[in-house]
Amino acid sequence: MSAPAAPALWRLLPAGSYAGRARMMMVRSATASRRTWLAFVSGFFEPLFYLLAMGTGLGSLVGDLPGPDGQPISYAAFIAPGLLAASAMNGAVFDSTYNVFFKLHYARLYDSMLATPLGPVDVALGEIGWALLRGGLYATAFLSVMAGFGLIESPWALLALPAALLVAFAFAAIGMAATSFMRSWQDFDLVTLAVLPMFLFSTTFYPLSVYPRWLQIVVECLPLYHAVELMRGLTTGVVGAGLLGHLAYFVVMVVVGVVIAARRLDRLLLR
Amino acid sequence: MSDALVQARGLRKSFGAVEAVRGIDVDVAPGEVFGFLGPNGAGKSSTMRMIACVSPRSAGTLSVLGMDPGVDGPRIRARIGVVPQLDNLDAELSVRENLEIYGRYFGLPRRHVKEKAAELLEFAQLTERAGDTVEELSGGMKRRLTIARSLVNDPELLLLDEPTTGLDPQARHLLWDRLYRLKREGVTQIVTTHYMDEAEQLCDRLVVMDGGVIAAEGSPAELIGRYSTREVLELRFDPEHRPTAEALERHAERVEELPDRFLLYTVDGERTHGDVVGAGFVPLSSLVRRSSLEDVFLRLTGRTLVD
Numbered sequence: 001m002s003a004p005a006a007p008a009l010w011r012l013l014p015a016g017s018y019a020g021r022a023r024m025m026m027v028r029s030a031t032a033s034r035r036t037w038l039a040f041v042s043g044f045f046e047p048l049f050y051l052l053a054m055g056t057g058l059g060s061l062v063g064d065l066p067g068p069d070g071q072p073i074s075y076a077a078f079i080a081p082g083l084l085a086a087s088a089m090n091g092a093v094f095d096s097t098y099n100v101f102f103k104l105h106y107a108r109l110y111d112s113m114l115a116t117p118l119g120p121v122d123v124a125l126g127e128i129g130w131a132l133l134r135g136g137l138y139a140t141a142f143l144s145v146m147a148g149f150g151l152i153e154s155p156w157a158l159l160a161l162p163a164a165l166l167v168a169f170a171f172a173a174i175g176m177a178a179t180s181f182m183r184s185w186q187d188f189d190l191v192t193l194a195v196l197p198m199f200l201f202s203t204t205f206y207p208l209s210v211y212p213r214w215l216q217i218v219v220e221c222l223p224l225y226h227a228v229e230l231m232r233g234l235t236t237g238v239v240g241a242g243l244l245g246h247l248a249y250f251v252v253m254v255v256v257g258v259v260i261a262a263r264r265l266d267r268l269l270l271r
Numbered sequence: 272m273s274d275a276l277v278q279a280r281g282l283r284k285s286f287g288a289v290e291a292v293r294g295i296d297v298d299v300a301p302g303e304v305f306g307f308l309g310p311n312g313a314g315k316s317s318t319m320r321m322i323a324c325v326s327p328r329s330a331g332t333l334s335v336l337g338m339d340p341g342v343d344g345p346r347i348r349a350r351i352g353v354v355p356q357l358d359n360l361d362a363e364l365s366v367r368e369n370l371e372i373y374g375r376y377f378g379l380p381r382r383h384v385k386e387k388a389a390e391l392l393e394f395a396q397l398t399e400r401a402g403d404t405v406e407e408l409s410g411g412m413k414r415r416l417t418i419a420r421s422l423v424n425d426p427e428l429l430l431l432d433e434p435t436t437g438l439d440p441q442a443r444h445l446l447w448d449r450l451y452r453l454k455r456e457g458v459t460q461i462v463t464t465h466y467m468d469e470a471e472q473l474c475d476r477l478v479v480m481d482g483g484v485i486a487a488e489g490s491p492a493e494l495i496g497r498y499s500t501r502e503v504l505e506l507r508f509d510p511e512h513r514p515t516a517e518a519l520e521r522h523a524e525r526v527e528e529l530p531d532r533f534l535l536y537t538v539d540g541e542r543t544h545g546d547v548v549g550a551g552f553v554p555l556s557s558l559v560r561r562s563s564l565e566d567v568f569l570r571l572t573g574r575t576l577v578d
Contacts, residue, residue, distance in 0.1 A: 019345045024375045031372060032363035035404075108359035114325050115353035115421075116376035117345040271286070271326055 017119035017266050024118070025126020026133065043134065044141050047087040051145070054205065055079055065207060068229070068238040077151045081231035082204035084142050084164060088135050089224055090195065092168040095131035096175030097191050101182055110269055120265035124258065128172045135168035136161065146235065154237020163234060163247075167227040170250040173257025174223075180264030198224040203232075223253060276301050276428055276459050277322055281331035284317045291317040293483035294331065299428075299461060304454055306470045306477030307463040308564065310574070313480040315463035316356060319432050322461065323353050336428065349377060352421030356432040358413045360405045366416060367392065367401040374423040387423055394449065395419035411442030418449065429453065429460045435469060447472055467564040479564075479571055486571045491564055498570045499562035500524050502540035506533045506547065506554040514552045522546045527569055534566070 033040045055076030064072035103109040110123050118126075139161055146152050175191075182188065202224035208216050219225050230246040233239055277299040284292040292314040299305045307315040320326035322335055324344040333340055335347050361369050370391055374384030392398045395415040400408060408416065414434065421429060434450070435443040450473060454460060464470050470477055471491045478488045487494055504523070508514065516528040522543050523535035537543040540559030547554070568574075 019378075021376065021378060024372075024378075027375055028361070028364070028372045031368055032361070035363065107362060108355075108357065109361060111325075111355065112359040112361070112373075113376060115323060115348060115355070116373065116424075117349045117378065118376050119345060269325070271320075 017262065017270075018121035018125075019117040019119055020122070021118055022122045022125035022129055025113070025122060026130045029126075029130040040134070043087075043091055044138050046090070047083040047138075047142050048145060050083050051076065051080055051149075055149075055151075066209075067236050068233050069236075073153070073236060074151075076149065077153065077236070078207075078232070079205055080146050080149075080151045081160070081235040082202075082228045084139060084146070084160060084235075085167060085224060085227035085231045086199050086202075086204055087138055087142065088164040088168040089171045089227060090199070091135045091138060092131045092171035093175045093191065093195055095134065096127065096172040097179045097182075097188065100127055100176055100179045101185075101188070104179070104268065110265070114269055120269050121262045123269075124176060124262045124265055128169065128176060128258070128261075131172040132165055132168050135172075136165050139164035139168075152235050154235065154239075156233075156237045156239050157235045160231050160234045163227075163230050166247065166250050166254070167230070170223065170253035170257065173254050173261055175257075177257045177260035177264060180261060180268060198222050203228050223249065226250065274301065275299055275334075276336060277305075277461065278334045279318075279322075279331065280333075282318070282321065282328055282333055283330040284314070284321060284326065285329045291483055292321075292329075295478075295480075295483075295485050297478065297485075299459065301427075301459055302454075302457050303475045304450075304460045304462060304473050306474035307461070307480055308465070308467075308470045308474075308477050308568070309463075309480035310465055314483040315480055316432055318480075319430055319461070319463055323351065323430055324348050349424065350427050352424065352426030352429045354418050354421045354429070354431040354434055356436070358417045360413060360416060360420070362405050364405070365401070366397055366403050366405065366408070369405065369416060370420055370423055373420050377424040379424065384423065391419040391422055394422070396445075409442075411438050411445065414438060414442070414446060415449070418446070422453075427459060429458050431460060431462045433463055433465070435464075435466065443469070467568070470564055477564075479568060481572050487567065494564060494567045495562045497567075499566040500536040501538050501562060502536075503560050503562050503566060504535040504537060504540040504543050504547075505558040505560065506535065506544075506552075507531065507556045508533075508552070508554050512553070518550075519547065519552070522550065525570075534569070536562070536566070 059075035062075040065075055065078045067073040067078065113123055114120070143152070143157065143160060178191070201219055202222050203219065204224070208219060211219060226246040226249045230243055233243050275298040277297060279295060279297040281294045281296065282292060283290065283294050295318065307318060309315050317326065321328050321333060321340065324335065324340040324347050327341060336350055338347050340347055361372065364372060367388055370388035371384045374387055375381070379387070392401050395418065397412060397416060397419070400412065405413065405416070418434070431450070435446055438446065450460065462473055474491060476490050479486045479494070487498065489497065516526045516533065519533055519535060520526050523537045525536040527534040535543055544557055544559065
């Protein structure tokens with residue numbers, strides 16, 4: 001019933017807000033998704049359609065592109081890891097912004113949970129955890145498809161799954177933190193404004209070298225760029241110390257996101 | 272009262288510059304049904320949220336089940352049940368799942384919540400609707416489900432925030448019956464309401480709140496005895512021949528003038544009616560009734576409760 005022995009991270013979180021039962025939130029989400037399985041399944045098809053349309057269609061015009069180590073790879077093999085990263089981002093952002101905002105302000109779902117021993121930290125971790133589980137399933141399915149199309153060049157690709165989970169965790173945490181500041185649905189235009197250009201320009205569809213230097217620097221600051229480069233390195237088997245830098249980027253995102261989200265939820269829910 | 276389930280001293284809650292609760296003392300004894308009565312904005316819900324450990328107090332002391340909500344929130348919440356003012360059922364779950372999943376939030380084992388859910392569906396007369404989604408239920412059914420949900424952890428203390436607001440009379444009576452059954456089982460209840468009849472039906476003891484403070488405290492009968500007379504004579508006059516309140520005052524202990532009628536507080540309504548007519552005032556209509564908490568509230572605040 002009381003919070004488990006507190007590791008360092010928990011000390012940044014509001015006291016008495018964690019019952020150690022975030023798992024029950026995920027049980028709830030799983031139960032609810034049985035009713036909305038279609039929406040659940042649709043999340044898998046989006047990256048698949050992009051892969052077919054762009055990889056096969058556009059790929060026949062584009063031909064080969066230079067991979068991370070300069071060796072030419074097929075266009076489909078180039079964009080597939082990008083799409084994997086982007087779908088991890090999109091799923092996590094959607095779950096942690098629109099869905100959370102609705103539950104927070106309209107369904108008053110979290111208010112009902114706070115009448116139980118659950119606290120805001122359970123809520124935040126439970127929702128992020130569910131977004132992760134979902135993202136993990138999509139990533140597994142997409143990686144299988146990539147393998148089926150022969151787009152995986154290295155056993156390192158197995159690590160793309162945990163990497164996708166970390167990416168999803170980071171975006172879910174930041175998304176939830178951002179949602180806690182939103183006041184109306186209009187504010188969600190900002191989410192689209194952030195996510196769509198990131199999807200298009202973060203070397204998802206073409207390499208960084210096509211941009212002028214100043215734009216390259218901008219792109220290099222974007223989180224999705226680091227996700228795409230991380231995935232591409234793993235699925236093509238070009239693994240170096242640089243990947244650790246990308247990983248670090250997401251670890252920082254996770255910590256910042258979780259701390260802000262939990263603190264803000266605490267203020268929003270425990271008025 | 273050291274064995275009180277809830278004890279508040281000088282309890283305050285402010286939101287910025289607005290003080291919703293301005294220093295109240297409350298004791299709720301085990302097994303009793305305790306009421307907060309007052310108009311909207313009196314501070315009832317803010318007080319309830321503090322007791323439910325979802326709203327930190329601004330000042331004063333508060334103990335719930337012998338613990339401090341500021342320190343032991345999760346541990347207190349594990350032992351209380353909450354029925355919020357607005358239903359917040361989980362629309363993505365079925366009626367049965369609403370109970371089962373809610374039980375899991377309390378850390379109860381799956382098998383236990385399954386049995387408990389079946390029992391509570393029976394209690395709320397919703398067994399036939401167990402597989403429906405929440406949206407398909409009527410307002411009264413949703414309310415019963417919310418109350419059933421609040422019982423999933425066998426709470427020692429039940430907090431009901433305006434449990435019957437917006438329900439039709441039939442649904443209200445069914446709910447009152449359920450709450451009465453819980454009382455007989457020994458569940459302590461704290462109820463807020465702005466309905467007089469509800470407070471008189473349900474509460475052993477209540478406080479009248481107004482403007483964030485407690486205006487009076489006692490059992491419904493005590494409050495009526497202290498602040499009102501046994502009977503009330505209600506008189507309506509033709510506007511052309513409406514007497515002044517002063518003219519009526521010598522026939523009753525006290526007179527309240529409302530826009531559409533006079534209330535004459537008296538021991539014997541029939542006799543007062545005779546006196547008034549004898550003095551030459553002929554009302555369009557008259558009604559003799561027992562004093563109610565509405566009269567207490569009017570006396571204490573100079574306003575009717577629900578306008």
